[in-house]
Amino acid sequence: MSIAVLDFGGQYAHLIANRIRRLHAYARICSPQVSLDELQGVRGLILSGGPASVHDPGQPPYNPTLFDSGLPILGLCYGHQLLCRHLGGEVTPGHTREFGAARLQIGKALGVLQGLEYEERVWMSHQDTVSRLPAGFEVLASTGDCHMAAVYDPNRRIYGLQFHPEVRHTVHGMRILDNFVELCDCPRDWTMDHYLEQQAEELKKQTSGRKVFLLVSGGVDSSVAFLMLNRILGEERVLGLHIDNGFMRHNETDTVRRLLAESGFSNLHVVDASTEFLASVEGVVDPEEKRRRIGAQFLHTRDRALADLQLDPEEWLLGQGTLYTDTIESGGTAHAAVIKTHHNRVDLIEKLLAEGKVVEPLAQLYKDEARELGEKLGLPHHLVWRHPFPGPGLAVRALCSDGRPNWEGVEEAQERARKLAARRELAVEILPLRSVGVQGDGRTYAHPALVWGAAGWEALEELSTELTNSIPQINRVIYLLGPSPRPGQGLKPAHLTRQRLDLLRQADSLAMAALERHGLMQEVTQMPTVLLPLSSDGVQESVVLRPISTDDFMTARSSPLPRAFVDEICGQLLAVKGIEAVFCDITHKPPGTVEWE
Ligand code: XMP
16 A cells, blocks of 8 residues: 655655655655556555646646546645646746745645644745636635645545645645545555565565675665665675775775674675776866766776676676665656766666666665664664765865866856845855756756855855855855955866875865764764865865755755864864865755765
């Protein structure tokens, strides 16, 4: 028995399934074209949001008979508009733009809104609006800008919500989803044990006697996948491959070898391929190009290791600890946009996936679920709670440049940014380099703005949101931590070299040790250290600390750092030969992604 989530391509579509599973009901993702036959055992349908408009000729196709199935339906954002239009209502394009928090006034606290207050804080992100309801529908709740924010047909048990109950910023979103599960009468028997049983069956079917050569970076995802495969298939059918790609944290390979040995793993093969990886990205500046080449290099190194170990490639499938976030952000579901190509989703791997030659036991999970599974399987706490580290590692944290600033359309933006910052007596400068962001379910590649001057966290947070909301050339904001006054800096030519990677490794190691000393490892979920080729003398460079807090990594808040920590780490970093300035990234996700590239 389950709830089916029809994926119309929204960045949060899978989050809905995650939230339903957190309520102990089983939820699975389906294509909107799924047939009624394939929905055996389904007790209710949720239609996700998506980047399209119901007026686009290219809107995702769907199976119209789903609306006649008699199942309870909950449409969210795009799903709400789609169901209203399909059933005879009207949607007005571009009528109201509402992004972010909104106040929902509830007229009738019935059905999915049962038990909610008269007024609730919800999260909106839409441009089109339902302007006429289908026959049989009534309005349950409205916001100032959106009259039909929550609607229902009591007879058919169909609900439409313009806002997103699945994101944490909708304060009682879980209550709404819980009400829906209740009215679907879906059993609450889904647990991690069920997931393990189900995966055991699927893995046995997929491998059908073959073995798995699993890429093990030593992060939580691959370690959990390694443990799970060992348990389900047995050690003789699993071999872990740890590749030192040269983009790892300080002493990473030794740490991974030790941590896994302590956890009882003996079937791990370690390869040093740092020279090949470095050569594969020589002279590359573009972030997506870096990611593609590194992803492909992982496969070349695996092939070489198979040959060195004289293992038959037909007998050994590729294993990866891929999570759902890796797939969705790589544009890996039918209607989603590519935000960045994760190393485990490059073309060569997509090809193997299509041939059924890749084993990914965590591909339906989010980081918080992978961690829960790790704890359940008995992985040591410090391994489960290590900060995540991306496959392409420091390579996507060391920004490169050919030394030519990119100033397209920035002059006028600079003037507008100055006016916004001046209201808070702060200075701002748009920087001549770019980083990746995610806005309105799509990818951006735009400029960071550097802010400096005396200010509290709240003022900085507000300014960061104002700058990124109102100036399209800016998708990220950083704040100067030191030195003061700020050195006059320009862009220097810089590529991925061992020397730059060593400098970044040293900075990252200092930053991580300081987080640990200050007891901040859990409060701050992840803190990439990023190297920028911004320099006053053409030799030294700048570093950015990117502290965030999140549980699912699809959205994240920039995490404020305590003064004592900032003073200490800033002093330590500025004492490192080669570092002349230290910044802190104060951008939430969206609009900035966690990693800069
Ligand atoms: P973004 O930058 O997409 O990061 O907001 C979200 C989370 O994903 C991690 N990340 C990766 N992990 N391979 C990985 O295994 C990758 O290619 C990759 N890119 C980003 C990132 O560190 C953060 O935890």
